[in-house]
Amino acid sequence: MGDKFSARPSRNKRAFLRVPVRLRAKLYLKGSFYRTVLVQELSTNGVAFILKEESSPDAFDLYLQLNPFSKAMKIRIEVRNRLKVPGGFRTGCSFAETSEKDQQLIDEYISRFVSIAGPSIALNVGAFFCSIDASWRILAYAIHSYYVSRQFAGTLPQPIAQYFYLFTLLLYAALSFTAFALPAYVIDRKAERRFLLSMECLLGAFVFVVTKSVLYWQVHLWRSEYLLVRGFFWAQFFLACYVGLAIAGGIGLLRKIDLILQIEEVHRSHMR
Amino acid sequence: MRDLIYLKALLISFIVSTFLISGLYFFLPFNSQVRQNIGKALDMDVLYLTSGETVHGWIWDEKEGMVVGGTKEGKIFTHRRSECVYIHRNVFLQYLRQMI
Known part of the structure; x- marks a missing residue:
């Protein structure tokens, strides 16, 4: 010795x-x-x-x-x-x-x-789906409002409490796009904060998606005689499940990210 | 990493441009084919008859207990109101309202 x-x-x-x-x-x-x-x-x-x-x-x-x-x-x-x-x-x-x-x-x-690539990519894909969902909703909202106010001369009811719902829809779109635009890779503490922000935004979008899925369930959209409507319901259900799992994966990853960053910080300090 | 940023930028551009292109709908003349088709689809009514039959079409008039309209195939239908179990008006507009 x-x-x-x-x-x-x-x-x-x-x-x-x-x-x-x-x-x-x-x-x-x-x-x-x-x-x-x-x-x-x-x-x-x-x-x-x-x-x-x-x-x-x-x-x-x-x-x-x-x-x-x-x-x-x-x-x-x-x-x-x-x-x-x-x-x-x-x-x-x-x-x-x-x-x-x-x-x-x-x-x-x-x-x-x-490597934290898997769950962070899942979060990004979830945010991407939510962004598409938000975009079509805004467009459909505009078309619906247009027909209600013009073609039917106000004989049909406006979407749920019109301006409040429009605000909610815009907030959903903003959260989804922000979650998608923020970087998914975590290389330092700054990137970790951005990752957390992205997850929080997606969590907000998730609340919206789940609420809508519950409402669809309540109005029996899944029992509609039209394939398009039934397909939409299941697509929405899939989106809610996927985003929920992606967020759960992201939350499960938080401790690991912290640990990896600590390891890398120690490693870098030794490399200096 | 840079590739990922480019990919994201590309995807966001794709969503936004699709959104904007679809938004051109509102700038089309009112009598354009696209607007007419969308308006017609949203305006479609469904009659559920006591015989179990379902009629998809557009109701033009409802007078003296009679329902008059046209089907997708261009045929004219006339039914007594009492023959209809339920009339689902503006089906797709109602669905759209529930979906957005």
Whole structure:
């Protein structure tokens, strides 16, 4: 062991993005089982886990499963540092030998971990659908008002409390377009705020869509004899479900975004 | 990232331009074919008769217990008011009102 390891944290000049994980792994020493450990951090070039004893060998074979259904990968690791933490010593190791395939799997795992593309694209697609929905509604509102006031000379009732509804419709359009126009990618805290704003706007649009879907249900639009009207009802129902799920996905993503930004901030500070 | 911005700009332009092009409807002459067709479609009435038959068309007149109108096929219909279970007037305009 010698002086190679320090009990105090040194400023780590790592160039590899490190993500927090909770993966069970087995340590083997010269071909025989040594210990089961809980891997707490994983990077493309190393792992960190807790060992109870301060003194342990300098190198191990690590058998790690990235998910319960994958084959365990064997990686030769070398201990780089130890840090006293509650419950033992956080042991940081670098990969000494990995197969190309295993390295690729680890790279993909970390890329997937830091990626938030899926839910953020779903939010954007939801906002896009709402924008289309808002546009046709405004147009249909104008056509309806025109026919009611001109062709039928006011004999038909105007849309629900005309000006209030028009205001609601314009607000819905503004929220949908804003949610769609705001960027979906989160690369820093500023972008995170924009992402939150986009989600809040979409939440407002979602309230409108759900209210309309409930109203359609109440007037039995889904039982209409016209395919066009029934199709419209189901399209609206799909929109409400899709936007709701996209928002739920976005809310579920918030903690992850915060975590990823923290990881990246630490990573950047080490890269400087 | 830049591609995504361009794509969004393109999609917004598409929605807005479709909206504006559709808005040209209001600038068309009143007797133009498009306006006549849309007006006719919104104005369509449906008669549900006691015989179970449904008549789609346009009611022109209702006098002395008689309902007179024309169908989509250009035929003229005359029914007693008592033969009609229900008359759904301006069907699509009513639907449009519920849908917007």
